[in-house]
Amino acid sequence: MDKDNNLIWIEKSRKIIKDFRIFKACEVVSAAPDGRENTFTQLDSPDWVNIVCVVKNKDGEDSFLMVRQFRHGSSAITMEFPAGLIDKGEEPEKAAKRELLEETGYSAEKFIPIGVVNPNPAFMNNTSYTFFAVNPVKSDGQSLDADELIDVKMVPIKEFEDKMGSGEFMNAITIIAYLWYKKMAKRT
């Protein structure tokens, strides 16, 4: 749109600095509307998926099925919704089904898309999809990567709401998935 000509930068060239496997770190040279150029960082990243799965815990409380694991970014243990990278060419819904099964051993009747975000448009180009798992059932399909040391937990929704934004419940993408879940729950 013409009216945005004052805001849009045009990419002139890019260089991959390093392929970190979970993203490629690039330097992009772009030109501002007035012609001057500058260099910006972009992490060229696969899309992500995360899955909200509600089960009854042993006390019969509606609980989120979550994964508790050590995270190498924050160097700390976090409580998160099951999540992972979407493989190249994989449908987000298929990735949701695959990740839920691999990380928790649960499958579900179907997966409903409940929300989409850009984790970080300032320097990442990817999208994070959230799905809701309908009628989940426990199977024996858990299959973790060698480096995934994961405890599967049932966290009562009330407990999640009390704790989100503190302690182990500070992962931004998990908190947004909760928001999409609440929006869906309100509609139904």
Place this chain on the structure above:
Amino acid sequence: MDKDNNLIWIEKSRKIIKDFRIFKACEVVSAAPDGRENTFTQLDSPDWVNIVCVVKNKDGEDSFLMVRQFRHGSSAITMEFPAGLIDKGEEPEKAAKRELLEETGYSAEKFIPIGVVNPNPAFMNNTSYTFFAVNPVKSDGQSLDADELIDVKMVPIKEFEDKMGSGEFMNAITIIAYLWYKKMAKRT
């Protein structure tokens, strides 16, 4: 805690691959509980701040004061709450005051902390703080960096709620700030 010995990795060494200014990209070698080692990516990042500021638009509607700008990660225009990096040694509240003024020209009576998240514990070590600006007033303090081409907008809260998770309203950190705002508004 002893009970988490099955999850915790211990850092053995690290190497800075490149200082990208907005973060340092590092490779960290860590040891699992069973002793085997692997290499992980960590972006050593300054903390972030973002600010929820509610003003009346020209029709008298309660509106978020937002910034519309081109983002070099997503290569697209986004609508976001005013936000920025916290300087080394700077208090988050001071950064909130500084960023709101620089990006929008607004100041406020005080800044209340309303929520905290880790944007990405999988590979980032930083924290994002959200503040609510109490009694904002327009001043003439806007002072953008040379590379910040920003349009300041008043977005009715209703419009934000309709659009979040689509189009220009997909920044994860902005959506979480909205969630903290709603939690605060419910309490007061």
